[in-house]
Amino acid sequence: MDAKALKIEAARAALGYVEDGMRLGIGTGSTAEEFVRLLAVRVEKGLKVIGVSTSERTEALCRELGVPMSTLDETPELDLTIDGADEIDPELSLIKGGGGALLREKIVAFASARMIVIADKSKVVKHLGAFALPIEVNRFGLKATMEEIRRESESLGLSGPLVLRIKDGHPFVTDGGHLIVDASFGRIPDTRALSRALHDVPGVVEHGLFIGLADLAIVAGSNGIETLHPVDAS
Structure with missing residues:
Protein backbone atom coordinates (compact mmCIF):
# COMPACT_ATOMS: atom_id res chain seq x y z
CA MET A 1 0.00 0.00 0.00
CA ASP A 2 1.11 3.56 -0.59
CA ALA A 3 1.06 6.16 2.19
CA LYS A 4 -2.38 7.48 1.27
CA ALA A 5 -3.91 4.00 1.30
CA LEU A 6 -2.44 3.35 4.75
CA LYS A 7 -3.89 6.62 6.05
CA ILE A 8 -7.32 5.64 4.72
CA GLU A 9 -7.13 2.25 6.44
CA ALA A 10 -6.16 3.82 9.78
CA ALA A 11 -9.01 6.33 9.44
CA ARG A 12 -11.45 3.55 8.58
CA ALA A 13 -10.45 1.59 11.68
CA ALA A 14 -10.88 4.69 13.88
CA LEU A 15 -14.38 5.20 12.54
CA GLY A 16 -15.35 2.01 14.34
CA TYR A 17 -14.94 3.86 17.65
CA VAL A 18 -17.42 6.58 16.71
CA GLU A 19 -20.86 6.03 18.20
CA ASP A 20 -24.20 7.62 17.46
CA GLY A 21 -24.70 10.87 19.37
CA MET A 22 -21.01 11.55 19.99
CA ARG A 23 -19.48 14.99 20.37
CA LEU A 24 -16.41 14.55 18.25
CA GLY A 25 -13.15 16.47 18.07
CA ILE A 26 -11.83 16.31 14.52
CA GLY A 27 -8.15 16.78 13.82
CA THR A 28 -6.07 18.45 11.14
CA GLY A 29 -3.77 17.02 8.49
CA SER A 30 -3.82 14.54 5.65
CA THR A 31 -4.76 11.50 7.76
CA ALA A 32 -7.47 13.41 9.63
CA GLU A 33 -8.90 14.54 6.29
CA GLU A 34 -9.27 10.91 5.20
CA PHE A 35 -11.19 10.33 8.42
CA VAL A 36 -13.47 13.29 7.66
CA ARG A 37 -14.29 11.87 4.23
CA LEU A 38 -15.20 8.48 5.67
CA LEU A 39 -17.15 10.09 8.51
CA ALA A 40 -19.17 12.12 6.03
CA VAL A 41 -20.32 8.93 4.30
CA ARG A 42 -21.54 7.55 7.62
CA VAL A 43 -23.30 10.82 8.41
CA GLU A 44 -25.05 10.73 5.05
CA LYS A 45 -26.28 7.24 5.96
CA GLY A 46 -27.75 8.46 9.25
CA LEU A 47 -24.98 8.60 11.87
CA LYS A 48 -25.71 11.41 14.34
CA VAL A 49 -22.61 13.27 15.54
CA ILE A 50 -21.59 16.84 16.19
CA GLY A 51 -18.05 17.84 15.32
CA VAL A 52 -15.63 20.40 16.68
CA SER A 53 -12.71 21.10 14.35
CA THR A 54 -9.10 21.82 15.26
CA SER A 55 -8.53 24.19 12.34
CA GLU A 56 -10.28 26.38 9.83
CA ARG A 57 -9.13 23.97 7.11
CA THR A 58 -10.84 21.01 8.79
CA GLU A 59 -13.93 23.11 9.50
CA ALA A 60 -14.25 23.97 5.83
CA LEU A 61 -13.89 20.35 4.72
CA CYS A 62 -16.44 19.12 7.26
CA ARG A 63 -19.02 21.68 6.21
CA GLU A 64 -18.38 20.98 2.53
CA LEU A 65 -19.03 17.27 3.10
CA GLY A 66 -22.06 17.74 5.33
CA VAL A 67 -20.66 16.87 8.76
CA PRO A 68 -22.63 18.85 11.41
CA MET A 69 -20.31 21.25 13.24
CA SER A 70 -20.24 23.14 16.51
CA THR A 71 -17.62 25.18 18.35
CA LEU A 72 -15.78 24.44 21.56
CA ASP A 73 -17.62 27.34 23.19
CA GLU A 74 -20.96 25.81 22.26
CA THR A 75 -19.81 22.25 23.00
CA PRO A 76 -17.04 22.51 25.61
CA GLU A 77 -16.97 18.81 26.57
CA LEU A 78 -16.22 16.22 23.90
CA ASP A 79 -16.52 12.43 23.96
CA LEU A 80 -13.71 11.62 21.57
CA THR A 81 -11.06 13.32 19.46
CA ILE A 82 -9.55 11.61 16.44
CA ASP A 83 -6.40 13.20 15.05
CA GLY A 84 -3.13 12.37 13.33
CA ALA A 85 0.44 12.77 14.54
CA ASP A 86 3.89 13.44 13.15
CA GLU A 87 5.58 11.05 15.61
CA ILE A 88 4.29 8.52 18.16
CA ASP A 89 6.49 6.97 20.85
CA PRO A 90 5.82 3.86 23.00
CA GLU A 91 4.13 5.94 25.72
CA LEU A 92 1.87 7.42 23.03
CA SER A 93 3.52 10.77 23.55
CA LEU A 94 3.34 12.65 20.29
CA ILE A 95 4.90 15.34 18.18
CA LYS A 96 2.16 17.25 16.39
CA GLY A 97 1.96 20.54 14.55
CA GLY A 98 3.38 19.73 11.14
CA GLY A 99 0.19 21.19 9.71
CA GLY A 100 0.39 24.25 11.95
CA ALA A 101 -2.70 23.59 14.09
CA LEU A 102 -1.02 22.41 17.29
CA LEU A 103 -2.57 24.95 19.67
CA ARG A 104 -6.16 24.22 18.68
CA GLU A 105 -5.39 20.51 18.45
CA LYS A 106 -4.15 20.49 22.04
CA ILE A 107 -7.11 22.54 23.32
CA VAL A 108 -9.57 20.15 21.66
CA ALA A 109 -7.69 17.09 22.93
CA PHE A 110 -7.80 18.43 26.50
CA ALA A 111 -11.55 18.96 26.18
CA SER A 112 -12.09 15.32 25.17
CA ALA A 113 -12.73 12.29 27.33
CA ARG A 114 -10.58 10.20 24.96
CA MET A 115 -8.13 10.78 22.13
CA ILE A 116 -7.39 8.30 19.36
CA VAL A 117 -4.39 8.90 17.11
CA ILE A 118 -4.43 7.62 13.54
CA ALA A 119 -1.29 7.23 11.48
CA ASP A 120 0.69 5.08 9.11
CA LYS A 121 3.52 2.92 10.47
CA SER A 122 6.23 5.43 9.52
CA LYS A 123 5.07 7.73 12.35
CA VAL A 124 5.91 5.20 15.10
CA VAL A 125 9.33 5.85 16.67
CA LYS A 126 11.31 4.69 19.71
CA HIS A 127 12.13 8.26 20.74
CA LEU A 128 10.57 11.56 19.73
CA GLY A 129 12.61 14.21 17.97
CA ALA A 130 13.59 13.15 14.45
CA PHE A 131 10.65 15.27 13.28
CA ALA A 132 11.32 18.94 14.02
CA GLU A 206 2.23 26.31 22.92
CA HIS A 207 4.44 23.49 21.66
CA GLY A 208 3.86 20.30 19.71
CA LEU A 209 4.68 17.80 22.46
CA PHE A 210 1.43 16.00 23.33
CA ILE A 211 2.13 14.07 26.53
CA GLY A 212 -0.45 11.92 28.30
CA LEU A 213 -3.27 12.85 25.94
CA ALA A 214 -3.56 9.89 23.57
CA ASP A 215 -5.42 6.84 24.86
CA LEU A 216 -5.00 4.73 21.74
CA ALA A 217 -3.11 4.78 18.46
CA ILE A 218 -4.39 3.06 15.35
CA VAL A 219 -1.47 2.41 13.03
CA ALA A 220 -1.71 1.05 9.50
CA GLY A 221 1.19 -0.84 7.97
CA SER A 222 1.88 -3.39 5.27
CA ASN A 223 0.74 -6.16 7.63
CA GLY A 224 -2.57 -4.48 8.45
CA ILE A 225 -3.90 -2.47 11.39
CA GLU A 226 -2.13 -2.39 14.74
CA THR A 227 -3.71 -0.92 17.88
CA LEU A 228 -1.23 0.59 20.31
CA HIS A 229 -1.77 1.38 23.98
CA PRO A 230 0.55 3.52 26.13
CA VAL A 231 3.56 1.72 27.58
CA ASP A 232 4.20 2.84 31.17
CA ALA A 233 7.65 4.44 31.19
CA SER A 234 8.03 3.86 34.94
Whole structure:
Protein backbone atom coordinates (compact mmCIF):
# COMPACT_ATOMS: atom_id res chain seq x y z
CA MET A 1 0.00 0.00 0.00
CA ASP A 2 1.11 3.56 -0.59
CA ALA A 3 1.06 6.16 2.19
CA LYS A 4 -2.38 7.48 1.27
CA ALA A 5 -3.91 4.00 1.30
CA LEU A 6 -2.44 3.35 4.75
CA LYS A 7 -3.89 6.62 6.05
CA ILE A 8 -7.32 5.64 4.72
CA GLU A 9 -7.13 2.25 6.44
CA ALA A 10 -6.16 3.82 9.78
CA ALA A 11 -9.01 6.33 9.44
CA ARG A 12 -11.45 3.55 8.58
CA ALA A 13 -10.45 1.59 11.68
CA ALA A 14 -10.88 4.69 13.88
CA LEU A 15 -14.38 5.20 12.54
CA GLY A 16 -15.35 2.01 14.34
CA TYR A 17 -14.94 3.86 17.65
CA VAL A 18 -17.42 6.58 16.71
CA GLU A 19 -20.86 6.03 18.20
CA ASP A 20 -24.20 7.62 17.46
CA GLY A 21 -24.70 10.87 19.37
CA MET A 22 -21.01 11.55 19.99
CA ARG A 23 -19.48 14.99 20.37
CA LEU A 24 -16.41 14.55 18.25
CA GLY A 25 -13.15 16.47 18.07
CA ILE A 26 -11.83 16.31 14.52
CA GLY A 27 -8.15 16.78 13.82
CA THR A 28 -6.07 18.45 11.14
CA GLY A 29 -3.77 17.02 8.49
CA SER A 30 -3.82 14.54 5.65
CA THR A 31 -4.76 11.50 7.76
CA ALA A 32 -7.47 13.41 9.63
CA GLU A 33 -8.90 14.54 6.29
CA GLU A 34 -9.27 10.91 5.20
CA PHE A 35 -11.19 10.33 8.42
CA VAL A 36 -13.47 13.29 7.66
CA ARG A 37 -14.29 11.87 4.23
CA LEU A 38 -15.20 8.48 5.67
CA LEU A 39 -17.15 10.09 8.51
CA ALA A 40 -19.17 12.12 6.03
CA VAL A 41 -20.32 8.93 4.30
CA ARG A 42 -21.54 7.55 7.62
CA VAL A 43 -23.30 10.82 8.41
CA GLU A 44 -25.05 10.73 5.05
CA LYS A 45 -26.28 7.24 5.96
CA GLY A 46 -27.75 8.46 9.25
CA LEU A 47 -24.98 8.60 11.87
CA LYS A 48 -25.71 11.41 14.34
CA VAL A 49 -22.61 13.27 15.54
CA ILE A 50 -21.59 16.84 16.19
CA GLY A 51 -18.05 17.84 15.32
CA VAL A 52 -15.63 20.40 16.68
CA SER A 53 -12.71 21.10 14.35
CA THR A 54 -9.10 21.82 15.26
CA SER A 55 -8.53 24.19 12.34
CA GLU A 56 -10.28 26.38 9.83
CA ARG A 57 -9.13 23.97 7.11
CA THR A 58 -10.84 21.01 8.79
CA GLU A 59 -13.93 23.11 9.50
CA ALA A 60 -14.25 23.97 5.83
CA LEU A 61 -13.89 20.35 4.72
CA CYS A 62 -16.44 19.12 7.26
CA ARG A 63 -19.02 21.68 6.21
CA GLU A 64 -18.38 20.98 2.53
CA LEU A 65 -19.03 17.27 3.10
CA GLY A 66 -22.06 17.74 5.33
CA VAL A 67 -20.66 16.87 8.76
CA PRO A 68 -22.63 18.85 11.41
CA MET A 69 -20.31 21.25 13.24
CA SER A 70 -20.24 23.14 16.51
CA THR A 71 -17.62 25.18 18.35
CA LEU A 72 -15.78 24.44 21.56
CA ASP A 73 -17.62 27.34 23.19
CA GLU A 74 -20.96 25.81 22.26
CA THR A 75 -19.81 22.25 23.00
CA PRO A 76 -17.04 22.51 25.61
CA GLU A 77 -16.97 18.81 26.57
CA LEU A 78 -16.22 16.22 23.90
CA ASP A 79 -16.52 12.43 23.96
CA LEU A 80 -13.71 11.62 21.57
CA THR A 81 -11.06 13.32 19.46
CA ILE A 82 -9.55 11.61 16.44
CA ASP A 83 -6.40 13.20 15.05
CA GLY A 84 -3.13 12.37 13.33
CA ALA A 85 0.44 12.77 14.54
CA ASP A 86 3.89 13.44 13.15
CA GLU A 87 5.58 11.05 15.61
CA ILE A 88 4.29 8.52 18.16
CA ASP A 89 6.49 6.97 20.85
CA PRO A 90 5.82 3.86 23.00
CA GLU A 91 4.13 5.94 25.72
CA LEU A 92 1.87 7.42 23.03
CA SER A 93 3.52 10.77 23.55
CA LEU A 94 3.34 12.65 20.29
CA ILE A 95 4.90 15.34 18.18
CA LYS A 96 2.16 17.25 16.39
CA GLY A 97 1.96 20.54 14.55
CA GLY A 98 3.38 19.73 11.14
CA GLY A 99 0.19 21.19 9.71
CA GLY A 100 0.39 24.25 11.95
CA ALA A 101 -2.70 23.59 14.09
CA LEU A 102 -1.02 22.41 17.29
CA LEU A 103 -2.57 24.95 19.67
CA ARG A 104 -6.16 24.22 18.68
CA GLU A 105 -5.39 20.51 18.45
CA LYS A 106 -4.15 20.49 22.04
CA ILE A 107 -7.11 22.54 23.32
CA VAL A 108 -9.57 20.15 21.66
CA ALA A 109 -7.69 17.09 22.93
CA PHE A 110 -7.80 18.43 26.50
CA ALA A 111 -11.55 18.96 26.18
CA SER A 112 -12.09 15.32 25.17
CA ALA A 113 -12.73 12.29 27.33
CA ARG A 114 -10.58 10.20 24.96
CA MET A 115 -8.13 10.78 22.13
CA ILE A 116 -7.39 8.30 19.36
CA VAL A 117 -4.39 8.90 17.11
CA ILE A 118 -4.43 7.62 13.54
CA ALA A 119 -1.29 7.23 11.48
CA ASP A 120 0.69 5.08 9.11
CA LYS A 121 3.52 2.92 10.47
CA SER A 122 6.23 5.43 9.52
CA LYS A 123 5.07 7.73 12.35
CA VAL A 124 5.91 5.20 15.10
CA VAL A 125 9.33 5.85 16.67
CA LYS A 126 11.31 4.69 19.71
CA HIS A 127 12.13 8.26 20.74
CA LEU A 128 10.57 11.56 19.73
CA GLY A 129 12.61 14.21 17.97
CA ALA A 130 13.59 13.15 14.45
CA PHE A 131 10.65 15.27 13.28
CA ALA A 132 11.32 18.94 14.02
CA LEU A 133 9.28 20.08 17.03
CA PRO A 134 6.82 22.86 16.13
CA ILE A 135 6.68 25.67 18.70
CA GLU A 136 3.92 28.25 18.33
CA VAL A 137 5.14 31.70 19.35
CA ASN A 138 3.85 35.25 19.67
CA ARG A 139 4.86 37.66 16.94
CA PHE A 140 6.05 40.22 19.49
CA GLY A 141 9.65 39.73 20.55
CA LEU A 142 10.27 36.87 18.14
CA LYS A 143 14.07 37.02 18.23
CA ALA A 144 14.14 37.27 22.03
CA THR A 145 11.77 34.31 22.26
CA MET A 146 13.90 32.22 19.93
CA GLU A 147 17.02 33.03 21.93
CA GLU A 148 15.30 31.99 25.16
CA ILE A 149 14.09 28.75 23.53
CA ARG A 150 17.71 28.11 22.54
CA ARG A 151 18.96 28.73 26.09
CA GLU A 152 16.29 26.54 27.68
CA SER A 153 16.90 23.69 25.24
CA GLU A 154 20.67 23.88 25.67
CA SER A 155 20.22 23.64 29.44
CA LEU A 156 18.65 20.22 28.77
CA GLY A 157 21.47 19.15 26.46
CA LEU A 158 19.47 19.81 23.29
CA SER A 159 20.76 21.72 20.31
CA GLY A 160 19.95 22.17 16.65
CA PRO A 161 18.53 24.74 14.24
CA LEU A 162 15.54 26.85 15.23
CA VAL A 163 13.83 27.87 12.00
CA LEU A 164 10.91 30.23 11.53
CA ARG A 165 8.38 28.41 9.36
CA ILE A 166 7.92 30.04 5.96
CA LYS A 167 5.10 29.41 3.49
CA ASP A 168 4.89 30.97 0.01
CA GLY A 169 7.77 33.28 0.84
CA HIS A 170 6.20 34.67 4.03
CA PRO A 171 6.12 33.61 7.69
CA PHE A 172 3.48 30.93 8.22
CA VAL A 173 0.63 32.29 10.36
CA THR A 174 -1.52 29.97 12.45
CA ASP A 175 -5.32 30.22 12.74
CA GLY A 176 -4.69 32.04 16.01
CA GLY A 177 -2.47 34.64 14.36
CA HIS A 178 0.82 33.31 15.73
CA LEU A 179 4.08 32.15 14.15
CA ILE A 180 5.76 28.75 14.29
CA VAL A 181 9.38 27.97 15.03
CA ASP A 182 10.48 24.45 14.03
CA ALA A 183 13.13 23.12 16.41
CA SER A 184 15.36 20.34 15.06
CA PHE A 185 16.60 18.96 18.37
CA GLY A 186 17.03 15.37 17.31
CA ARG A 187 16.28 12.76 19.97
CA ILE A 188 14.50 14.26 23.01
CA PRO A 189 15.45 12.18 26.07
CA ASP A 190 13.09 13.89 28.52
CA THR A 191 9.96 15.21 26.83
CA ARG A 192 8.36 16.32 30.08
CA ALA A 193 11.35 18.45 31.07
CA LEU A 194 11.39 20.07 27.63
CA SER A 195 7.65 20.72 27.83
CA ARG A 196 8.06 22.51 31.17
CA ALA A 197 11.05 24.50 29.93
CA LEU A 198 9.24 25.71 26.82
CA HIS A 199 6.17 26.71 28.80
CA ASP A 200 8.44 28.85 30.98
CA VAL A 201 9.31 31.04 27.97
CA PRO A 202 6.80 33.94 27.92
CA GLY A 203 6.72 34.23 24.13
CA VAL A 204 5.86 30.55 23.64
CA VAL A 205 2.13 30.12 23.13
CA GLU A 206 2.23 26.31 22.92
CA HIS A 207 4.44 23.49 21.66
CA GLY A 208 3.86 20.30 19.71
CA LEU A 209 4.68 17.80 22.46
CA PHE A 210 1.43 16.00 23.33
CA ILE A 211 2.13 14.07 26.53
CA GLY A 212 -0.45 11.92 28.30
CA LEU A 213 -3.27 12.85 25.94
CA ALA A 214 -3.56 9.89 23.57
CA ASP A 215 -5.42 6.84 24.86
CA LEU A 216 -5.00 4.73 21.74
CA ALA A 217 -3.11 4.78 18.46
CA ILE A 218 -4.39 3.06 15.35
CA VAL A 219 -1.47 2.41 13.03
CA ALA A 220 -1.71 1.05 9.50
CA GLY A 221 1.19 -0.84 7.97
CA SER A 222 1.88 -3.39 5.27
CA ASN A 223 0.74 -6.16 7.63
CA GLY A 224 -2.57 -4.48 8.45
CA ILE A 225 -3.90 -2.47 11.39
CA GLU A 226 -2.13 -2.39 14.74
CA THR A 227 -3.71 -0.92 17.88
CA LEU A 228 -1.23 0.59 20.31
CA HIS A 229 -1.77 1.38 23.98
CA PRO A 230 0.55 3.52 26.13
CA VAL A 231 3.56 1.72 27.58
CA ASP A 232 4.20 2.84 31.17
CA ALA A 233 7.65 4.44 31.19
CA SER A 234 8.03 3.86 34.94
